[in-house]
Amino acid sequence: MSYVMCMMCRAMYGFTAATMITTPVYNIESFSNNINAQKSVQYNISKVQKLPSTLSRLAPPPSNQPEWYKSHLQRERHLNRLSKPIKSEVTYTISTKGKTSSDLAEFSRQSNETLNDARGWARLGVKFKQVDSGGDFDLVLSQPEHMTSFSSYCSSDWSCRVGKSVIINDKRWQKTSKAWGEYGGSIRDYRHMAINHEIGHWLGHGHQNCNVSGESAAVMQQQSIDLQGCKFNPWPLESEIWSTTLGVRKI
Numbered sequence: 595m596s597y598v599m600c601m602m603c604r605a606m607y608g609f610t611a612a613t614m615i616t617t618p619v620y621n622i623e624s625f626s627n628n629i630n631a632q633k634s635v636q637y638n639i640s641k642v643q644k645l646p647s648t649l650s651r652l653a654p655p656p657s658n659q660p661e662w663y664k665s666h667l668q669r670e671r672h673l674n675r676l677s678k679p680i681k682s683e684v685t686y687t688i689s690t691k692g693k694t695s696s697d698l699a700e701f702s703r704q705s706n707e708t709l710n711d712a713r714g715w716a717r718l719g720v721k722f723k724q725v726d727s728g729g730d731f732d733l734v735l736s737q738p739e740h741m742t743s744f745s746s747y748c749s750s751d752w753s754c755r756v757g758k759s760v761i762i763n764d765k766r767w768q769k770t771s772k773a774w775g776e777y778g779g780s781i782r783d784y785r786h787m788a789i790n791h792e793i794g795h796w797l798g799h800g801h802q803n804c805n806v807s808g809e810s811a812a813v814m815q816q817q818s819i820d821l822q823g824c825k826f827n828p829w830p831l832e833s834e835i836w837s838t839t840l841g842v843r844k845i
């Protein structure tokens with residue numbers, strides 16, 4: 595059988611290796627009964643795989659972070675540093691007011707998931723734990739008509755927070771809001787937002803407006819009512835991670 599030998603291969607790797615490179619497959623198969631020939635193939639292929647020394651010098655240089663990037667990271671870390679909360683565990687009770695139709699076990703489970711979610715207020719450095727009595731705040735699921743019994747500034751249409759009572763309107767928990775429905779947000783995200791917003795009041799936050807149209811809304815914006823051009827967002831923004839109640843501030 596014939597083959598065409600690669601002259602450059604022959605010059606670089608020797609006659610036998612060059613033969614292996616340029617020999618058609620059926621020629622290699624014809625050697626398979628010859629053990630010595632197989633050994634020769636393995637030996638010569640291992641020689642071929644070694645890079646010539648000129649190529650090894652072309653390896654990329656080791657990549658180090660430039661100084662400007664290191665100082666940028668340092669500045670970021672500094673900006674995001676928080677003081678320690680006055681307590682690492684925040685407790686709360688769960689109860690109902692009036693006649694509610696939501697599943698209370700689901701309300702309890704989903705509220706706890708939201709509170710301890712890594713995207714939420716747990717970023718303050720606290721854990722939230724449900725207790726039977728004597729909680730730091732009381733999470734209440736309320737019949738809409740009973741909302742005003744907590745305070746005259748609460749409304750039967752919305753959720754509310756009064757003192758240590760964080761009150762979720764049963765109707766909103768089940769049906770979200772008109773604005774949320776038009777946006778097509780999920781009921782789970784609405785519930786995340788409702789809990790995060792009302793707990794945000796207990797943590798010491800007031801309301802915010804949409805600052806930049808098209809950006810994510812602050813969780814403390816009244817997103818149930820009007821987005822003001824912002825995007826729905828169920829989680830506190832980085833700028834909202836502070837709490838006067840828990841003594842957490844940027845340092």
Ligand SMILES: [Zn+2]
Pocket residue numbers: 791795801816
């Ligand atoms: Zn509010």
